[in-house]
Amino acid sequence: MQRVNTVAELRDTVKAWRSAGQSVALVPTMGNLHAGHLALVNEAQNNADRVVVSIFVNPTQFGVGEDFEAYPRTEAEDRQKLTACGADLLFQPAVSEVYRSGAKTLVSVSGLSEWYCGAFRPGHFDGVATVVCKLFNIVQPNVALFGLKDFQQLTVIRTMVRDLNIPVEIVGVATVREASGLAMSSRNGYLSAEEKTTAAKLYQTLCVARDAILAGQSSYEEIERKAMLFLQASGFQPDYFSVCRVSDLKKADKDDSDLVLLAAARLSKTRLIDNICFSRNPQSRSEALLSKGGGGDLKAKS
Numbered sequence: 001m002q003r004v005n006t007v008a009e010l011r012d013t014v015k016a017w018r019s020a021g022q023s024v025a026l027v028p029t030m031g032n033l034h035a036g037h038l039a040l041v042n043e044a045q046n047n048a049d050r051v052v053v054s055i056f057v058n059p060t061q062f063g064v065g066e067d068f069e070a071y072p073r074t075e076a077e078d079r080q081k082l083t084a085c086g087a088d089l090l091f092q093p094a095v096s097e098v099y100r101s102g103a104k105t106l107v108s109v110s111g112l113s114e115w116y117c118g119a120f121r122p123g124h125f126d127g128v129a130t131v132v133c134k135l136f137n138i139v140q141p142n143v144a145l146f147g148l149k150d151f152q153q154l155t156v157i158r159t160m161v162r163d164l165n166i167p168v169e170i171v172g173v174a175t176v177r178e179a180s181g182l183a184m185s186s187r188n189g190y191l192s193a194e195e196k197t198t199a200a201k202l203y204q205t206l207c208v209a210r211d212a213i214l215a216g217q218s219s220y221e222e223i224e225r226k227a228m229l230f231l232q233a234s235g236f237q238p239d240y241f242s243v244c245r246v247s248d249l250k251k252a253d254k255d256d257s258d259l260v261l262l263a264a265a266r267l268s269k270t271r272l273i274d275n276i277c278f279s280r281n282p283q284s285r286s287e288a289l290l291s292k293g294g295g296g297d298l299k300a301k302s
């Protein structure tokens with residue numbers, strides 16, 4: 001696997017591929033790679049001739065007091081994993097390569113970026129949209145792959161791509177889970193063994209709520225209230241638990257059939273997010289429900 005640190009080197013390599021008629025997929029990451037990231041690379045290989053993986057811990061998406069400095073950086077292990085799974089190019093720029101001094105431009109997807117996680121992490125999605133837009137301009141991929149686990153992030157990126165006419169196909173890839181159901185995340189490394197057992201209850205709560213809706217429970221407020229209480233009783237400090245419609249993440253009403261339940265909760269110092277996406281209508285063909293990897297979730301291969 002080739003590794004480059006500058007935009008100029010990246011562009012030279014991608015240009016040579018393009019001249020040879022090859023298509024390019026981009027998998028943007030912040031490193032500390034786990035099975036969820038490797039599933040993105042795997043799916044990228046099914047979608048393009050060449051796969052670029054970026055590793056960049058993006059400072060603009062971390063708020064004051066968040067874990068930017070402490071965010072796990074595991075460069076040697078990440079390189080080994082990417083080589084083993086056959087990625088073609090690792091782009092690992094320094095902060096000064098991505099953000100030139102005096103930069104004045106920010107990409108902001110209004111509304112959506114202020115709800116749910118955006119309400120608890122002000123500015124977070126502006127940082128995400130800005131860096132992803134820059135990566136799209138730098139790499140100019142045919143296709144880019146993102147995990148469904150960060151469902152709001154995926155919706156922000158899809159909206160940005162639509163609104164700015166960026167010529168890239170966005171593919172959402174199913175969440176990879178541990179045997180307990182806990183969604184793979186770079187931040188799971190902050191959890192103790194005991195906390196990991198509790199953390200799995202976030203997904204269990206989502207499953208219970210989904211099953212209640214599929215069984216005909218139509219008071220979504222009641223479902224949200226019960227889920228918040230259950231999470232609190234289990235030791236979490238929940239930020240939100242919301243029944244939303246897949247298309248625009250607005251609160252769902254009884255006429256919506258494609259739903260996503262979004263949840264975020266803190267367990268000690270670790271903030272966990274997860275979601276579950278499903279349809280009340282078996283014929284549904286919503287894009288998110290047709291994500292690569294099946295019905296939204298995958299169990300990790302051990």
Ligand code: PAF
Pocket residue numbers: 028029030056058061128131132150153
């Ligand atoms: O999901 C992530 O790892 C990051 O938010 C992303 C998309 C790489 C942007 O920094």
